[in-house]
Amino acid sequence: DTEVTQTPKHLVMGMTNKKSLKCEQHMGHRAMYWYKQKAKKPPELMFVYSYEKLSINESVPSRFSPECPNSSLLNLHLHALQPEDSALYLCASSPARGGRSQPQHFGDGTRLSIL
Amino acid sequence: DQQVKQNSPSLSVQEGRISILNCDYTNSMFDYFLWYKKYPAEGPTFLISISSIKDKNEDGRFTVFLNKSAKHLSLHIVPSQPGDSAVYFCAASAKRGSTLGRLYFGRGTQLTVWP
Numbered sequence: 001d002t003e004v005t006q007t008p009k010h011l012v013m014g015m016t017n018k019k020s021l022k023c024e025q026h027m028g029h030r031a032m033y034w035y036k037q038k039a040k041k042p043p044e045l046m047f048v049y050s051y052e053k054l055s056i057n058e059s060v061p062s063r064f065s066p067e068c069p070n071s072s073l074l075n076l077h078l079h080a081l082q083p084e085d086s087a088l089y090l091c092a093s094s095p096a097r098g099g100r101s102q103p104q105h106f107g108d109g110t111r112l113s114i115l
Numbered sequence: 116d117q118q119v120k121q122n123s124p125s126l127s128v129q130e131g132r133i134s135i136l137n138c139d140y141t142n143s144m145f146d147y148f149l150w151y152k153k154y155p156a157e158g159p160t161f162l163i164s165i166s167s168i169k170d171k172n173e174d175g176r177f178t179v180f181l182n183k184s185a186k187h188l189s190l191h192i193v194p195s196q197p198g199d200s201a202v203y204f205c206a207a208s209a210k211r212g213s214t215l216g217r218l219y220f221g222r223g224t225q226l227t228v229w230p
Contacts, residue, residue, distance in 0.1 A: 103164055
């Protein structure tokens with residue numbers, strides 16, 4: 001069982017819909033991450049939050065909007081997505097961003113399909 | 116530009132034998148290296164890591180070796196078990212500089228352990 005919980009596990013949405021992906025961790029981690037993974041490819045970093053502040057945005061299109069309401073929660077708001085945005089969206093957390101060498105722990109992801 | 120490379124997309128090993136998965140990197144700023152295991156429909160699971168101040172780290176059946184001069188690391192699994200069949204990702208990060216907090220992943224190696 002993963003200690004990073006992502007909901008929903010699956011999401012199908014149309015290109016005009018607005019939806020949100022949610023991620024929660026209760027390990028006291030202060031860094032949280034969003035990744036996108038396509039089939040047979042490695043995870044690609046999208047956003048990094050450190051102490052609830054956005055510290056890295058990997059030039060992600062504005063149709064993806066991250067939010068970190070508190071240190072345990074991370075959201076990804078989706079609007080007007082394109083079919084090529086269909087992928088597995090992974091959330092991860094780590095004790096801190098960089099600094100001491102600590103691994104990132106991943107959730108099981110949300111499988112997103114855009115019709 | 117792929118800074119972490121796993122040149123073998125697949126590896127097939129008999130149960131009980133040793134599995135050796137290889138990984139090369141190009142960025143000399145990397146100083147922390149990780150291996151993740153991924154089953155289908157799940158997120159990556161942290162397996163083992165090594166800091167650049169070490170050349171070997173062992174955890175049960177899993178050992179990671181780091182050769183800094185060659186910018187090469189390997190994961191040894193012995194003895195291999197059918198439950199080890201998964202995709203293995205090598206990842207690297209730097210504790211300093213603009214890449215702080217970012218994990219760079221290889222493309223993964225599909226390990227199949229047959230009875």
